[in-house]
């Protein structure tokens with residue numbers, strides 16, 4: 001069982017990297033991908049836990065990119081965790097996320113919602129990548145809502161009057177950065193239904209020319225039409241199709257290994273990595 005997309009408290013998951021690996025082992029996952037937003041900060045702890053529990057670990061990241069109006073999430077597997085260009089880009093995104101969260105909270109507080117910047121900071125683990133789910137967690141702590149989902153129904157959507165963007169790289173540049181760091185780029189949930197048509201065929205073509213390896217077709221945000229579109233693109237452009245849970249602990253409904261990746265696809269990803277970071281195997 002191969003699940004290549006999960007989050008820990010190093011971004012907006014609710015389990016520490018150790019707890020995440022423990023949960024994966026308990027769920028029967030054989031190969032786990034840890035892909036926190038815009039950070040490699042959970043890799044070392046996850047590696048220690050994976051070795052102890054005897055499961056394989058694919059170290060990765062999920063980069064939030066912007067293409068026009070749309071957000072595009074790019075998974076990067078097996079990148080060099082010391083690549084200066086990639087690390088600088090991730091640090092820039094994290095810094096901008098922190099400012100952006102403050103501005104969102106200001107807008108909410110100005111509108112009478114009982115929340116402060118300190119309330120939100122209290123929800124972000126030390127050094128973790130801050131995100132909208134941490135605002136939801138502060139609202140839960142303040143007794144305003146009971147689950148993150150409630151905040152994502154209105155206040156925290158991209159259409160919300162409180163929404164503020166943050167710095168994020170262009171998706172073609174992000175593919176180039178991941179490749180230059182020896183890693184393997186795969187578009188996360190490319191056709192998640194949002195405000196705007198997220199990923200166009202032309203964008204996938206440009207990203208493929210820059211070194212894209214795959215599309216995450218099997219994901220809870222995709223129905224049969226989205227999967228069919230992934231298949232069509234993959235056949236035409238020579239991409240692989242992955243599947244994963246996008247697990248966030250109790251913060252999201254997604255369950256570990258609810259979607260999985262085929263072993264031969266993992267083999268292609270592993271072979272496409274050209275850098276110092278390998279899949280860790282027990």
Ligand code: AMP
Nearest residue numbers: 012037130131132133148149152251252
């Ligand atoms: P941000 O990274 O700040 O743009 O926030 C987006 C993140 O919030 C994504 O990683 C989503 O997985 C997460 N998210 C979206 N909807 C929900 C939800 N209903 N409950 C919890 N997390 C969510």
Ligand code: ZN
Nearest residue numbers: 007012037248
């Ligand atoms: Zn997330």
Ligand code: FE
Nearest residue numbers: 062073188189
């Ligand atoms: Fe995502």
Ligand code: FE
Nearest residue numbers: 005007062246
């Ligand atoms: Fe994700």
